[in-house]
Amino acid sequence: MKLYIKLISASIRSRMQYKMNFIFSMVSYGVIMMIDFVLLAAILNRFDQIKGWNIYEVGVLYAISSISLSLYRTMAPEIHEFEKYMIEGEFDSLLIRPVSPLVLLLSKNLDLSRIGGVLQGLLILCLSLYGLSKEQQLVFLIAYLPVILVCGWLISFSLALFTATIAFWTQRIKDFQTFTLYAPFNAANYPMNIYPGWLKIIFFTVIPVAFMNYVPMLYLLHKGGSLYFLLLPAAVAGLFFCASLKFWNYGIKFYHSTGT
Amino acid sequence: MVYWLLFKKSFSRNMQYRLSHLINNAASAIFGFVYIAIWTGVLAGKEQKSPYSIMDMTYYMGASQCILWMTVFLTAGLGIQAGVRNGAISFELARPTNYFFYITSQEAGRIGYNALFRSLPIGLIFTFTVGFYTPEHFPAYVYTFLSVILAVGISLNIFYLIGISSCWTTEISWAHFINLTLMFSLGGQMVPLTFLPGPLSQVAGWLPFAGVVYYPVMIYLEKANSSVLLIQGGWLLFLLLLNQWITFLARQKIEIQGG
Numbered sequence: 393m394k395l396y397i398k399l400i401s402a403s404i405r406s407r408m409q410y411k412m413n414f415i416f417s418m419v420s421y422g423v424i425m426m427i428d429f430v431l432l433a434a435i436l437n438r439f440d441q442i443k444g445w446n447i448y449e450v451g452v453l454y455a456i457s458s459i460s461l462s463l464y465r466t467m468a469p470e471i472h473e474f475e476k477y478m479i480e481g482e483f484d485s486l487l488i489r490p491v492s493p494l495v496l497l498l499s500k501n502l503d504l505s506r507i508g509g510v511l512q513g514l515l516i517l518c519l520s521l522y523g524l525s526k527e528q529q530l531v532f533l534i535a536y537l538p539v540i541l542v543c544g545w546l547i548s549f550s551l552a553l554f555t556a557t558i559a560f561w562t563q564r565i566k567d568f569q570t571f572t573l574y575a576p577f578n579a580a581n582y583p584m585n586i587y588p589g590w591l592k593i594i595f596f597t598v599i600p601v602a603f604m605n606y607v608p609m610l611y612l613l614h615k616g617g618s619l620y621f622l623l624l625p626a627a628v629a630g631l632f633f634c635a636s637l638k639f640w641n642y643g644i645k646f647y648h649s650t651g652t
Numbered sequence: 653m654v655y656w657l658l659f660k661k662s663f664s665r666n667m668q669y670r671l672s673h674l675i676n677n678a679a680s681a682i683f684g685f686v687y688i689a690i691w692t693g694v695l696a697g698k699e700q701k702s703p704y705s706i707m708d709m710t711y712y713m714g715a716s717q718c719i720l721w722m723t724v725f726l727t728a729g730l731g732i733q734a735g736v737r738n739g740a741i742s743f744e745l746a747r748p749t750n751y752f753f754y755i756t757s758q759e760a761g762r763i764g765y766n767a768l769f770r771s772l773p774i775g776l777i778f779t780f781t782v783g784f785y786t787p788e789h790f791p792a793y794v795y796t797f798l799s800v801i802l803a804v805g806i807s808l809n810i811f812y813l814i815g816i817s818s819c820w821t822t823e824i825s826w827a828h829f830i831n832l833t834l835m836f837s838l839g840g841q842m843v844p845l846t847f848l849p850g851p852l853s854q855v856a857g858w859l860p861f862a863g864v865v866y867y868p869v870m871i872y873l874e875k876a877n878s879s880v881l882l883i884q885g886g887w888l889l890f891l892l893l894l895n896q897w898i899t900f901l902a903r904q905k906i907e908i909q910g911g
Contacts, residue, residue, distance in 0.1 A: 570679035586693035
């Protein structure tokens with residue numbers, strides 16, 4: 393952990409050499425991601441709600457999904473870009489060091505510009521909670537939010553690690569990421585009850601993004617479910633995280649170096 | 653002809669990745685199903701408030717997912733920025749070809765591949781699941797074909813403009829990101845322009861972004877008349893001339909160093 397913190401602080405210092413670039417990219421990401429939500433707000437402003445969920449309730453789902461994915465993109469850019477290690481043969485250099493390759497990958501780089509996405513999510517979350525506070529008590533929801541965000545981060549990281557591991561066999565993973573990350577997280581921006589059965593099965597099992605926000609919010613926003621729903625995100629995230637680590641350790645055995 | 657050769661070579665190069673593209677097609681279809689589900693959820697019981705029915709929006713989302721692969725998901729800056737960074741652009745500009753057509757014909761090959769191996773399979777997925785619209789009148793097929801060609805032309809020009817701007821800026825990732833956002837939002841990919849708030853809905857119809865997704869889809873669905881082809885054609889002509897001029901300026905700016 394000490395080593396990880398040391399490597400991360402070095403990474404932050406190197407990024408901060410270009411402060412203006414950092415600020416500009418962070419603001420751009422945040423503003424551009426906001427447009428997506430503004431479009432959704434325009435639809436819901438005209439049609440009131442989507443299958444029983446109003447704009448503020450959808451806003452909470454949207455914010456949690458957005459913050460979780462942005463946190464992962466901030467903290468693990470090398471996992472996201474893992475295919476370059478396979479294609480360019482850079483993974484060799486990680487294997488010869490006396491530290492786990494996964495720790496090295498996580499500490500190698502931080503994509504601080506993605507913090508703009510986190511801030512955008514937090515802004516939508518605050519606005520949505522303010523809107524909801526006129527109708528109901530939110531103390532319990534706010535107290536539970538840190539747990540949800542940690543679980544959301546773990547689920548997104550685990551999905552990304554699963555996808556990165558596939559690179560040990562396929563080398564390229566960009567096309568898989570659309571299937572395992574972009575599409576599911578886009579879907580998780582909205583309530584799961586709008587989707588057809590087969591999509592719901594996917595989002596509740598193999599790509600369990602529903603547990604990141606929809607399941608706990610069913611109970612916290614009084615839309616059904618029981619207190620037990622608050623335990624599910626942590627259980628699913630923990631299980632999924634352990635499974636992704638196992639899969640990574642299994643996949644690494646199949647790594648073939650590139651060479652001349 | 654050299655441009656046709658470049659088109660064919662680019663098409664063949666993309667054929668190498670058919671399997672991974674098929675996986676991506678499934679993801680694209682899921683995006684489409686998500687948007688269809690959103691609109692079905694939004695319009696359920698409220699169709700009288702909307703100019704479009706649930707089926708209209710289903711067809712709209714299916715068609716827009718198909719056209720995205722021909723007009724929006726192009727190579728960032730058409731790859732020009734890489735040539736600027738490594739100096740290869742000086743050789744490319746020195747070749748006895750028109751640089752603009754040299755670059756765009758390669759991307760056109762990729763678009764041709766996308767039309768066959770991405771748009772068509774995605775369209776088939778929607779046809780066999782939620783259905784696909786069949787225009788009732790023959791001219792709609794002709795207008796749709798023309799509109800898609802113009803949409804591809806506009807898009808190639810916008811992407812080229814971003815790419816060639818790297819002669820001055822070197823870094824184009826932000827311009828590319830902003831362009832994609834504008835194409836998604838003002839292009840009507842998720843929300844038809846009619847639903848945009850207030851004057852934005854009017855203004856967006858006159859911008860080039862509407863020409864890359866919204867107009868081709870609306871013409872195909874027979875909900876826009878052929879006059880919108882003039883807006884698309886106007887933008888294509890303007891962007892073509894602008895790009896020729898910018899390329900001329902870039903040619904003046906490039907310096908070859910070495911010894």
